[in-house]
Amino acid sequence: MAETKFNNDLLTVSTSPHIRCEESVSKIMWNVNIALAPAALFAVYYFGIPALTTIIASVLAAMASEYFVQKVRGKDITINDGSAFLTGLLLAMCLPPSVPIYLPIVGSFIAIAISKHTMGGLGQNIFNPAHVGRAALMASWPVAMTTWSQITTSVDVVTSATPLNIAKQQGYGKLIETFGSAPDLYKALFLGTRNGSLGETSTILLVLGGCYLIYKRYINWQVPVFMIGTVGILTWAFGGLVGPNPTGLFTGDPIFHMMAGGLIIGAFFMATDMVTIPITRKGQIIFAIGAGAITALIRLKGGYPEGVCYSILLMNALTPLIDRVCTPVKFGTRR
Known part of the structure; x- marks a missing residue:
């Protein structure tokens, strides 16, 4: 019987499952950020500078919290994978446009350091981090979280109710x-x-972003x-x-x-x-x-x-x- 020889350079033996995929955590996260970007930009267009400030503060605080916690835990720094950026962006979209600057910062820290990393980090958290951050802010600063401001000019801000508030309180x-x-x-x-939170923006833009995620099969x-x-x-x-x-x-x-x-x-x-x-x-x-x-x-x-x-x-x-x-x-x- 002839001896069968294998070329070790061509034969790769690995354990199952044998799945080849071009997707990665980083690619998925940044695609979700892209899908949410049009609605976020519209929120900045409609609500003005306060909305932009809230988004920037929330995103930067989330990424800084991710870096700090991973550094303290001795883990690999993964702030570039888009997950912390997405958490900060989602939290900002859940906030009124003119909240005090410290609210998105505190909320992002709670979302990343407490909700995400106390449970082990990415892929191990039980609760949605952005919503945990929002719930914590709602319990701690209910007045600021329910004060809805509408931009009437480039410099004027007036307090008014959201459609759900009007329907709930006045019919x-x-x-x-x-x-x-x-x-x-x-x-x-x-x-x-x-009026409303930054995430209560254009329904059509949010739906289009969601359809993009469905198309990508995320x-x-x-x-x-x-x-x-x-x-x-x-x-x-x-x-x-x-x-x-x-x-x-x-x-x-x-x-x-x-x-x-x-x-x-x-x-x-x-x-x-x-x-x-x-x-x-x-x-x-x-x-x-x-x-x-x-x-x-x-x-x-x-x-x-x-x-x-x-x-x-x-x-x-x-x-x-x-x-x-x-x-x-x-x-x-x-x-």
Whole structure:
């Protein structure tokens, strides 16, 4: 029998899984930043210098916190991979445009040093870091976090309510009166010409950014669709009377609730966080429906007009349980 010879320069033996992929953590993170960039730039255009200051402070604080913690822990410095940059940008998009400069700095430190690195660092955190930072700021500085300022000129800033605040405190009729008509309200929500956080900017730009992530296959379309759809269905069914209601069927305005607040950015950019979301497609759908239901519950029955942040954090806590319930059946065995 002839002896078989192997060329060690051509034969590479490695352990499974044998997957070749051009994607990397850094590439994915920077692509998500790119997807969010148009909405962030529009926020700067609409809200002015205060919005730019908030974004810069939040991003720089997040990257500085990442560097400091990794240096202290003796880990490799990875501030160039885009993950800390993304956390700072997402946190800034959750803040009012004219918050004191120390708020995004403190929030970014909490998001990176406490939420991310106390759990082991990138890929090991249980909760979405940006939302943890926002929740901490909301608990510590509730007045500053709920003071919504609108830029009227290049130098003037006036305090006014968000659409969700108006609907919650003064009713849907007052909301329509404020914007002139329902189509005018929808137009303001769609284009982003309304008051709110930096992430309550142009719906169309956020959706386009989300579609880019779906195209790149970084996220599954089911998560934003089921989360936004759940909010729409529940607010339509239980959202209170809107105008003449002779049939008793249409009780709420789902279009308003689906575009108002931070639902769009939360559904596309935060609920889809690949670290804190369930692994299976079925689990992700359960996650999205649960987040949408909690959001609708807080908006309609809670004292707080918005609920996206807390709904995602609560569902993050349930992710391990969802993964356990939705574990795929091994090939050749029964459930």
